[in-house]
Amino acid sequence: MTLNEIALKNFKNYKEEEIKLDRQITLLCGNNGSGKTNLLEAIYYLQTLKTLRQAELIQWGTPEGAILATKIEEERPIKYSILISNNERILKIGEKSIKRVEEFLKGSSIVAFLPHHLWIIKGGPLLRREYLDRAIFNGNFNYLHIIKEYRRILKQRNASIRQLVNSTDKEVWDRQLIKSAILVIKERQEFIKKIAPLVTEIYSSLSATKDILTLSYDMSRDAIVEGDDVAIQGYAKLRRIAQEERFRQYSLWGPHRHDLKILLNGYPLGVAGSQGGQRLGIIALKLAEIELLKQKGVIPLILLDDLASELDPIRRSLILSCLRGSQHQIVLTTCDPGQWAFKDAKTVTKYYIVDGKIKTIF
Ligand SMILES: Nc1ncnc2c1ncn2[C@@H]1O[C@H](COP(=O)(O)OP(=O)(O)OP(=O)(O)O)[C@@H](O)[C@H]1O
Numbered sequence: 063m064t065l066n067e068i069a070l071k072n073f074k075n076y077k078e079e080e081i082k083l084d085r086q087i088t089l090l091c092g093n094n095g096s097g098k099t100n101l102l103e104a105i106y107y108l109q110t111l112k113t114l115r116q117a118e119l120i121q122w123g124t125p126e127g128a129i130l131a132t133k134i135e136e137e138r139p140i141k142y143s144i145l146i147s148n149n150e151r152i153l154k155i156g157e158k159s160i161k162r163v164e165e166f167l168k169g170s171s172i173v174a175f176l177p178h179h180l181w182i183i184k185g186g187p188l189l190r191r192e193y194l195d196r197a198i199f200n201g202n203f204n205y206l207h208i209i210k211e212y213r214r215i216l217k218q219r220n221a222s223i224r225q226l227v228n229s230t231d232k233e234v235w236d237r238q239l240i241k242s243a244i245l246v247i248k249e250r251q252e253f254i255k256k257i258a259p260l261v262t263e264i265y266s267s268l269s270a271t272k273d274i275l276t277l278s279y280d281m282s283r284d285a286i287v288e289g290d291d292v293a294i295q296g297y298a299k300l301r302r303i304a305q306e307e308r309f310r311q312y313s314l315w316g317p318h319r320h321d322l323k324i325l326l327n328g329y330p331l332g333v334a335g336s337q338g339g340q341r342l343g344i345i346a347l348k349l350a351e352i353e354l355l356k357q358k359g360v361i362p363l364i365l366l367d368d369l370a371s372e373l374d375p376i377r378r379s380l381i382l383s384c385l386r387g388s389q390h391q392i393v394l395t396t397c398d399p400g401q402w403a404f405k406d407a408k409t410v411t412k413y414y415i416v417d418g419k420i421k422t423i424f
């Protein structure tokens with residue numbers, strides 16, 4: 063899949079603009095606040111339907127916004143559109159309205175480095191779980207079903223705890239939770255097993271230091287011992303904590319409490335890493351993700367927002383050389399085009415963004 067064109071209407075600071083993207087590298091240049099990140103957010107939203115708050119995507123003072131795009135799939139242009147209002151979102155492929163998110167997103171694999179992704183390192187476990195689930199889904203479409211099913215069961219079990227259901231019903235919900243949890247845990251563990259060595263290797267090759275970055279799946283809050291039977295441990299724990307769950311009115315066991323540990327020399331990267339080190343950590347994660355997808359024959363679209371800041375020129379050129387050999391379509395932003403020295407200028411299309419207007423650079 064290639065994203066050929068994207069048009070924005072009342073999307074953040076874009077009134078009505080369209081842009082044709084390069085099959086390889088599109089470089090968006092512009093001053094602070096011009097709209098570079100906003101454009102990447104539009105692409106990210108198109109490819110994931112994920113945003114922190116949908117209402118904030120619409121231009122201030124207007125009732126609705128839209129993203130229209132043409133993707134090339136197997137040589138054929140296909141039109142996608144999203145109409146966004148405060149409390150609604152209408153998805154279309156061609157003229158056909160699409161209800162199921164899975165259908166709209168099929169084949170739209172993306173790996174993005176956006177500013178808020180640094181919170182994967184600096185923030186709490188929720189963001190790391192979200193990262194993990196998205197990354198797994200990127201290479202395994204079936205995982206969306208697994209994780210959605212887990213969330214549904216979790217929600218219903220929480221409701222059953224609040225309603226003080228009888229012990230037979232509780233058993234049913236416990237069984238369902240554990241069954242679904244096992245599937246989620248298995249997928250997450252398998253993914254981490256594959257990506258962790260790549261992340262360690264990529265971080266070492268990018269870093270100027272001898273620091274070692276490691277990744278692991280952390281189930282310690284549930285005291286689950288890896289290698290032991292999760293179901294047996296789960297039933298025993300749920301029995302032990304039944305009273306506490308009734309008191310807290312919430313499920314206190316399961317993958318919604320697990321974490322992805324990202325450690326630098328054994329300490330959390332968010333605490334132990336320098337600014338540049340934290341950035342490199344996220345970049346190593348993303349590059350490893352790209353490599354895993356490549357092994358599966360999936361070529362994701364890559365978004366890199368303001369990647370160059372806080373990285374020295376050697377780091378920048380190392381990252382670029384990791385990406386250059388590939389077939390990926392890459393969209394990146396910068397305040398300073400001089401920071402990005404592409405050797406083969408033919409493969410790069412540059413645009414300049416001024417206050418929500420996109421201009422071509424000849
Ligand atoms: N909903 C909205 N409606 C209209 N304008 C908005 C909306 N949300 C954000 N903006 C405008 O978008 C601008 C920020 O754009 P953006 O974050 O894309 O800039 P940028 O080019 O990435 O800047 P930087 O180089 O600092 O990262 C804000 O200054 C704000 O004026």
Ligand SMILES: [Mg+2]
Pocket residue numbers: 098099100367368
């Ligand atoms: Mg920005």
